[in-house]
Amino acid sequence: MEFFDYGIIGGGPAGYTAGILLAKQGHSVVLFEKDKLGGTCLNRGCIPTKSLLHSSDLYAEVMQALQKGEFEGNISFDFAKVAEKKDKTVEKIRKSLELAVKNSGVKTVYAEACVVDKNKIKAAQEEYNVGKIILATGSKPREIKGLEYDKEFILSSDDVLNLQKLPKSVLIVGSGAIGIEWARIFSNFGVEVVIVEMAEHLIPVADTEVSKRVERIFKQKKIKFFLNNSIDNICNKTVTLKTGEILTPDFILCAVGREPVCPSCQKDAVLGDACGEIQLAHYAIHQAKEFALQIPYDKNLIPSVIYGEPEIAWVGMREQDCDDSYNITMLPITALGKAWCDDATDGFIKLITKDNLIYGAHIVSKEASSLIHILLTAIQNKLPAEDLKKLCFAHPTYAEGIFDILLKL
Ligand SMILES: Cc1cc2nc3c(=O)[nH]c(=O)nc-3n(C[C@H](O)[C@H](O)[C@H](O)COP(=O)(O)OP(=O)(O)OC[C@H]3O[C@@H](n4cnc5c(N)ncnc54)[C@H](O)[C@@H]3O)c2cc1C
Numbered sequence: 001m002e003f004f005d006y007g008i009i010g011g012g013p014a015g016y017t018a019g020i021l022l023a024k025q026g027h028s029v030v031l032f033e034k035d036k037l038g039g040t041c042l043n044r045g046c047i048p049t050k051s052l053l054h055s056s057d058l059y060a061e062v063m064q065a066l067q068k069g070e071f072e073g074n075i076s077f078d079f080a081k082v083a084e085k086k087d088k089t090v091e092k093i094r095k096s097l098e099l100a101v102k103n104s105g106v107k108t109v110y111a112e113a114c115v116v117d118k119n120k121i122k123a124a125q126e127e128y129n130v131g132k133i134i135l136a137t138g139s140k141p142r143e144i145k146g147l148e149y150d151k152e153f154i155l156s157s158d159d160v161l162n163l164q165k166l167p168k169s170v171l172i173v174g175s176g177a178i179g180i181e182w183a184r185i186f187s188n189f190g191v192e193v194v195i196v197e198m199a200e201h202l203i204p205v206a207d208t209e210v211s212k213r214v215e216r217i218f219k220q221k222k223i224k225f226f227l228n229n230s231i232d233n234i235c236n237k238t239v240t241l242k243t244g245e246i247l248t249p250d251f252i253l254c255a256v257g258r259e260p261v262c263p264s265c266q267k268d269a270v271l272g273d274a275c276g277e278i279q280l281a282h283y284a285i286h287q288a289k290e291f292a293l294q295i296p297y298d299k300n301l302i303p304s305v306i307y308g309e310p311e312i313a314w315v316g317m318r319e320q321d322c323d324d325s326y327n328i329t330m331l332p333i334t335a336l337g338k339a340w341c342d343d344a345t346d347g348f349i350k351l352i353t354k355d356n357l358i359y360g361a362h363i364v365s366k367e368a369s370s371l372i373h374i375l376l377t378a379i380q381n382k383l384p385a386e387d388l389k390k391l392c393f394a395h396p397t398y399a400e401g402i403f404d405i406l407l408k409l
Pocket of ligand 1: 009010011012013014015032033034035036037038039040041042044045046047049111112113114136137138139157178261271272273274279280281282283284
């Protein structure tokens with residue numbers, strides 16, 4: 001029986017990153033994947049949704065230009081083609097990933113694996129002797145009582161990616177990253193969207209001011225939402241909310257989080273979503289880097305991004321976490337010339353500072369997903385605001401907003 005230094009179960013971001021990095025250091029690695037390499041992120045998460053998002057943004061922007069009279073003519077879209085483009089994008093990336101894993105020397109076994117003992121993994125009737133076992137088995141959509149997935153009226157985030165045609169209306173349960181992202185995709189394509197959220201505000205994990213701004217933007221965009229609410233009952237596809245409202249969506253997308261898939265067995269490490277901590281692809285990758293290369297990370301400085309319209313990103317402390325000794329500074333996105341050129345003036349940059357250092361950053365803006373890294377670099381390296389002011393920011397950019405807000409500190 002062949003011996004491998006490491007046996008990794010799960011070929012998502014956590015598993016393949018750990019595998020490639022360990023193999024590059026000269027270790028022998030066997031990686032087990034029961035489905036497709038790339039895991040949730042590539043096949044059912046980050047990547048397919050961003051492809052749909054891009055197509056929906058293109059359509060919405062052209063529609064806006066038509067409404068304003070800047071463009072003329074009739075446009076329409078073929079959602080089956082949009083879905084096909086998403087599938088091709090995923091496939092292309094998967095092929096590159098498969099090649100990268102193969103070239104790194106990792107042996108991939110496509111089969112469901114289980115741990116036999118602390119040095120043995122079994123998959124497809126074969127046993128593999130391994131020095132160490134890493135579980136990177138990911139997570140699955142959380143199901144709640146009364147909203148069991150049926151692939152027809154109550155869909156999970158996996159099911160909704162298989163749509164070949166768009167509904168007229170959708171009810172989204174939950175306003176976390178997945179719910180907000182789908183609200184953007186659907187509403188861009190003209191689908192009527194209603195969100196129901198149990199918490200007091202949309203995106204309950206965000207800084208409350210961010211949540212409130214998103215609520216304001218949703219109202220402007222006529223995306224309906226119900227807060228402090230939930231589904232009371234469903235009868236013949238008619239949904240009654242706890243507060244009595246009656247809704248008749250074409251289907252429900254239930255996006256109430258994900259639960260870790262973590263078999264209880266002997267293991268040397270658990271990486272990624274399977275840990276049930278921060279369920280983000282970059283966190284899974286970071287954990288794998290820490291494991292393989294001993295690069296430490298600060299769990300409090302993992303950036304969060306929500307792909308709403310506009311994007312929402314934050315890192316570090318939120319205002320509700322601070323006492324009075326911290327300063328709050330805001331810059332409206334209307335301050336930026338680039339935002340006016342792009343018709344994207346909704347939003348703000350918010351900094352939480354103390355003694356010339358940044359402790360928290362919150363951005364609601366186009367390009368927030370990239371901008372947040374400038375502030376993450378500053379927070380992680382404890383760069384004083386005075387030093388950051390010495391940076392020259394190109395014009396016209398959204399990054400200039402960071403320079404402008406630093407001048408307000
Ligand atoms: C709709 C959606 C959008 C998302 N968007 C983003 C985003 O924009 N940014 C972001 O950072 N995160 C996003 N995420 C979250 C991200 O996808 C996950 O955090 C990430 O995939 C976790 O990586 P992982 O390797 O821990 O697990 P996974 O990617 O879930 O991989 C686990 C793998 O293990 C395999 N496996 C499980 N058990 C076994 C077994 N017994 N034998 C063999 N194989 C097994 C599974 O088949 C799977 O391929 C999104 C998620 C969803 C659902």
